[in-house]
Amino acid sequence: MRRFALYLFALSMCLVPHASADVGRFHLALGGALSRLDAARGPHAYGALREVWNTWDRADPTQVEEALLAAERNPKLDAPVRAYAGLLAAYTRMRRGDVAAARKKIDSLGFVRTWLVVGPFDNEGKNGLDMEHGPEADFGQAIVPGRAYSGKERPVRWRAAPEAFPFGYLDFGALLRPERKVCGFATSFVRAKAGSKAPRTVSAWVGASGSFALYWNGRMVLKDAAYRGHDADRFGTTLTLSPGYNNLTVKVCSDDAPPVVSVRLGDAKGAPDAALEITNDLGASAEAAKLAPTKADKSEKPAAARATLGPVPAFQALTAGKAPRPADLEAYARYLDATGGDDKTKHEARDLARRAAELEPSVERLLLAGELSEDRNQRREWVDKAEALAKKGGKPHVDVLLARADLARSGLSWQTASRYLDQVLALDPDQVDAIAGRVITYNMAGLKRTALSTLEKALERNPSALLLLNMHASQLRALGRSTEASEAESRYAALRFDDQAFLSGQIDLALARRDRAATERWIERLLETDPDSQWAHGVAARSYRALGQAERGIATYQRALALAPEDVGTLRALADLQGELGRRDEQLKLLQAILKIRPQDKDVREYVEHIEPQKPRADEAWAWQSEKFLKLRHASAAGQNRRTLRDLTVTTVFENGLSSKFRQVVFQPLNDAGAAMARQYAFQYESDREVVQLRGARVYRGDGRTDEAVEYGEGAADDPSISMYTSARNFYVQFPRLDPGDVVELRYRVDEVTPRNEYADYFGEVVFLQSNEPLQNAEYVLITPKKRTFYIDEKVPGLKRETRDRGEQRIYRFVADNVPPIVPESAMPPWSEVLGFVHVSTYKDWKDLGRWYWGLVKEQFDLDDETRKLAREVAKGAKTDQEKVKAVYNWVVKNTRYVALEFGIYGYKPRRCVQTVTRGWGDCKDKATVIVTLLKELGVPSTIVILRTQMRGDFRSSIPSLAAFDHAIVYVPSLDLYLDGTAEYTGSTELPDMDAGALALLVNEGDSKLVRVPERDSKKNLQIRSVSATVGDSGDAKLEMDYETRGSEAADWRRRYHAEATRRARVNADLGREFPGFEIQAGNAGVVAGDLENLEIPAKLKVRGTARAFARKEGDSLSMSVTPSVRLTTNYASLSQRKQDVRIPSFSSMEDTFVVKLPPGAKVKSAPHSVKGSSPFGSYEIEVGVAAGQVTVKSRVEVSATRVTPKQYPAFKQFCEDVDRVLSARLVVQP
Structure with missing residues (x-):
């Protein structure tokens, strides 16, 4: 190793100096990287080599290449490491433009x-x-x-x-x-x-x-x-x-x-x-x-x-022990980060860096942990720690200052980045990253010439810094100095032969100058450096066409297709070129090949239809002509506002599960009210994957005239009131003024145009063939590939079904005539539950669907060390499963806001747990993912659950489909407990009413199971009220009221009365409706709330005040209500008979105690009687006590039924009337 270090030192000393005395010195970043390479042992050498390679844009590229070649020849390095250095050295050759030498070198490495x-x-x-x-x-x-x-x-x-x-x-x-x-x-x-x-x-x-x-x-x-x-x-x-x-x-x-x-x-x-x-x-x-x-x-x-x-197994061995060295942890993290070797679902590099920084803090390790953090806020915390550690050293640290500048520039006060950059440049005037940062800041401030001056001065001292050369060329071009920019780009290109964006720009420039030789030279260079790229071949082919060399362009496209014969972009470009050359047969053959690969490609299909002999579209041929449906316009109105004469849906499903839909809707307003409401027709589509085409919108007048639609448009289908934003959009068609008897026909298409099916090859849809108005003819046609299996369920009165094959397609046709309307009734189930439908799905059973869904979401249940630490902190002191569940659930509902960004696949796929925890917001799926992941870390098994909320009613179909579900919650098997993390202010045992009784799929890591969430327990959902009223002679009263709410409605109380600033006004308004003239007692004692922050205890409220009209005067008597004000008949049983079920999704049992202190000398004239009763639907009881000067009335009402069928309705109506009669009795006294 010593020989290698001496060689590098000699290399740095012998470099030929440039114009500036400072230019010939060894770049600090490269010098530091070489020092670490010299000291590296084992797998550390790989990361050190990558560090040398990464200085290419800041140091002298010649020095970088020589350093890598020296490493390749260094006998002290292991043979695999030398081979790796040789590969990087080959890539430097390619960057310098010697592609032949690079290829030869790579071949020699094996x-x-x-x-x-x-x-x-x-x-x-x-x-x-x-x-x-x-x-x-x-x-x-x-x-x-x-x-x-x-x-x-x-x-x-x-x-x-x-x-x-x-x-x-x-x-x-x-x-x-x-x-x-x-x-x-x-x-x-x-x-x-x-x-x-x-x-x-x-x-x-x-x-x-x-x-x-x-x-x-x-x-x-x-x-x-x-x-x-x-x-x-x-x-x-x-x-x-x-x-x-x-x-x-x-x-x-x-x-x-x-x-x-x-x-x-x-x-x-x-x-x-x-x-x-x-x-x-x-x-x-x-x-x-x-x-x-x-x-x-x-x-x-x-x-x-x-x-x-290899380096990964070697690093894993070094870091796997109980007490790994921080240096090994850091080196492995840097290696994974530099080479892209970290599986994004594992966060291994982040965890390694964090462990190294915690075991043996250093500025470099703390900054690395910050760079690998989930978001900017976490990074700032690590930079703060690095800054504090650097200050102990007594002098500024360049990397800390650069990190501060980067944070500042990405924040709202980006101007403050200059302060940190100035400090760096005071320490090192040639620090490339600081110079680049200063230039960016100048440009953000609009000081483009100052930015150029800064770059020019920096390049005088460091003319080989590629980052600065690139920025210099871009700055010149931004200022319109094209000639100088071209010269600067040439200097840059000499050191970055493989920059495809630059090469493409040079090709465009040469074409604009009509320089054939230069264009061909740049094309050759592009294809030499990027021979496997469809994009590069496309640039080359288009350029040859622009040069008038059409055959060379075709040959280039064909070479691209030899790489990827099914590449639709290349096929389309070649088809267009053949079309430009007048070769229609070749063009049509290529376009048809595209449709075979991607049958949902709407633009290609329409173009083929344009150039082929005119014929109607296969799906649109199912539409009725006007002569046929206009025959139905003269039928009796039968007291309806509107009727539908024809409702046609034709869905064509392709092999990949994507589809195209054609609709024909013909309706007729029958009176003035119906005509007014029918002027606008709306439907919804998914804008991220579907396009709408209006094929016709006409009004057939009674006098024989035909008018067209006035206008159409669209708007977002978001709901900002609950922070829900989706890719769905509403499409509107506006018709001219309609008269009773006019017939309106609408034809439109909704085509899926995405290149791939985000839901694998799944297809599913529910088509409703019934509504709340008469439907003369309803038809659904499903056109599918014969080789695929579809499962179909239908529930429509009088529906006829037929199936036939046509070539490679199988056609299912469903027709119903004179479909009766569903008459709306109070408290009925939602329309999606009661309307007749045809349901289609490619899933055979719920387990198939669950396996696919688990495959989609399983990578989102990720953890890093930060989140693991959070799980332990949240559940600190919790010993039982129940305590851990409560701790995690309460943390999630209090620390993650509900924000739904349901775009594309994220309508069903949750975001990563770590991402949601860091951001502090998410939708139902995101929150459920966090709960499941944290509980798993704490050793409590649970599963994400997708379900159909009661807002959409029950799901009457027998086949599985994603269409059934609209929500996600969590199930904990050990506690048999469902948790809804979306329900803020809701305790862990207070499942919201919209979830109770819902159809649900326990995902169970792919071993899915269809279940029914338990119905609400009427005994656990309870409102307890105690009212003490001291009544005056005039009917006024001093009131002392204690409220306690348990179960699902407790969340509403916590939400409404949580904010202390609005609590008093809200209580006054709410009680004023029941007790006219109510005024809260002045001072803090007027309203005292229980601990509304604690979601695991009932919501409690104490109110003190006066009601001026607590008792109403009836002659010389005072009459007052001393029972709950609820009336069941009005809400649930107002009709004499029903055809639809009665839904009672959110009725809480009530226990009231009224203690009425009468005016002095007052006598009771009449009072409610003590009575009780019960039925299969619930029970009631009133207990009355009369003492000297005081009347106590205790009442209890419980409705245990959540759904009442039409057959049960007469008995249920009687129960409601009995309860209302008992509760309507009043206390009447004679003052």
Whole structure:
């Protein structure tokens, strides 16, 4: 190591000086990185090499390259580390423009770049790595060209990857479509070169974006299930190279980013092995198949596990003990951060940095912990700690000042960043990050010329700093100094040959100047540095077309399609080019290929319809012509305001679960009120994935005229009152003035246009074929791929169903004529429960749905050390499950505000637990995720529950679907307890009424179970009131009232009376409705609230005051109410008979005690009688006591029923009337 350090010192001293005396010195950042590389041991060297590499934009690139080359030649470093340094050195060559040398260097290191590939395969829910997709079972046989496997969205076959991956990695994102949430396989064949030894030990070194499994001759030899970013040589293992061809296969699975993999083969020590021959020739597969294990071999117990090599396993070993060294923790965190090696759901780098900073604080470790924090607020706390530690050293710390500046610039007072930057530059005038920060601040202040002057002065001292060169060129161009900007960009490009954005800009500039030679030169450079990019090929092809070289453009697009034959963007661009050239047949063929890949592509479908012979759309052909539905306009009105003559829905489902919907709605207002209400028609759609097209909106007048709709528009469907914001939008169509008897026809389409189905291949919808008005004809047509299975449930009076096949499609048709209206009734269930419907879903049972949902959400239950610490702090002192549950629940409802941002998939997918805890806000799913995650950390099992709230009524369908649910809560099995974290001010045992009795799916980590949440317990939902009234001769009274509310309604009391500033006014207003003229007693004793912060005890309130009209005068008597004011008949039983159920979702039992102190000498003329009664629907009781000068009335009303059927209604009505009659009795006294 000492020799390496001396070499670097000599390198820094011998650099040729530039114009400024300061330019030739070794850059501080690079010098520090080299010092740490010199001291590095074991896996620390990888992070140190990345630190050297990361100085490229700040230090002299020549020095950086020389340092990496020196590391590659340093015999003191391990062979794999030297190979890693060689890879980084090759990348510096590419950046300097010597792409040929970079490729040669990478080949010499042993990176595999000839592959056979197959995919994509499904990886929804990250289940793909452990799932057998087909290729895993075929190692024992030769690869058969053309053999199909069941891939994601389509059959897939082995093919040779084009020669477009020369830089040490294979990017499946350039080869597979779709490229997200997929798995891909890559296979190559390896043998010893002639004259070299076999069998012998070799090694394989793998890095991947996503998770991977490495197979050698059919046996899995290496696996990493974490979803990391790509970097080379993360893992390694030794292999036995058998004589002949050996099968090397790697399976890579990705989530939201395309899978990428690099495989390097070396000798037993990890150094490049030049005696290996690698090919992707199909002919080698037959020979390699002979080395695959037989079925008997697979059934045997696996041999002893090989040692896993590479920086990740080495770091894991160093940090796995009970007392790891803080230096190892820090180095591993920096390595993961620098290489993108941290699985975003694990937060390993963050936790490592935090542990290092806590075990042995240093400024650098504290700042690292801050950089890896979840958000800006947490980062500020760590920077505060670093600043406090730096002050103990007695002098300013540059990195702390830079962190302060960065925090300031990202805040509201961004101007204060200058103060910190000035301090840095006073310490080091050439500090590149500080100069860049100052330039940004100047630009934010509008001082563009000052920013330019600052850059020019800095470049005089450090002309090789790429960051400054780039900013200088951008600043010149922002000021309109184009010539100087071009010169600055040329200096920058000499050191960043691979900057695609710059290269693209130069191509555009050369085209604008009509410089053919320059355009071709820049195109060649772009494709040389980015040979696997669809974007780069597209830029090149469009540029060739602009140069008039259409055939070269077509050839470039075809090379791009050789990479990814299903890339829709390239297919569309090539189709457009063929169309421009007048080759309609070729254009149409390409467009039809797009529709086969992505049938939901609305623009392409419409364009094909435009250039093909005109014919009606298949789904719109189901619409009735006006002659047919106008025949229905003369039927009797039957006392209705409006009727629907025709209601048609045609849904076309594609193989990927996306769909297109056509609607025809024809309605007729029958009187003036109906005509006024019918002038506007509205419907809702999801703007993030659907587009609306209005196909027709007409009014057929009684005199034969036809008018068009006046206007249409749309607006957000948000509800700011409850902080709910969604991607849903309301679409409105406005008609001209309507007269009774006019017929209105509306035709529109709603097409899903997203490139991929966020819900895997799921499709589901509920179509209502009934309403509160007569429906002359209702029809639903479902057009599906024949190969897919759909489950259908229907509940519509008189519905007829037919099914037929048409080519590759299966058509389901549902028709009902003269569908009777649902007459609205008071206290009836919501419309979504009672209307007739057809329900369609691709899920067979609830377990299938639950498994998919768990795959969607399981990564969101994440934890980092900060959140683990929070869980322990929240439950400090709690010993039982119940105590822990209460502690966690109360923390969540009090510390996370309800804000719903339900855009796209986040209408069903919660955000990460750590993110929600840090932000302090979330919707129902987010809060449920936090509760479940914290309880799991505390050892209390629980599960997220998705349910259908009572606001939408019951779900009458028998098949599973996401359409059933609109809410998420938590279930704790050990306590048989449901928790709703959305319900602020609600205790852990006070489940809101909207959740009680709801249909729910316990997700149970994929082992889902459909349940019914228990109904509310009328005995636990109780309002207790004690009223002491001292009545005066005139009917006024002094009142002392004590209230206690238990159960679900306690939350309403806490919410309403929580704020002390408004409590008095609200109490006065609320009691004034029952006790006219009520005034609260002056002073604090007038209203005394219990502990409304404690959600686990009943809500209590004491009120003292006077009511001027407590008793009303009836002649010479005083009459007063001494029972609860509730009336059941009015609320629930006002009709003589019913067709719909009565819903009683939120009735709390009542216990009232009135103690009435009469005026002196007053006599009781009449009083309520003591009585009690009960029924299946509830019970009531009144107990009256009359003593000298005092009357005590105790009353209790309990309604235990939550739903009453029409058959039960007469008995229920009688019960309500009995209760009301008993409660209506008044106390009458003679003063």
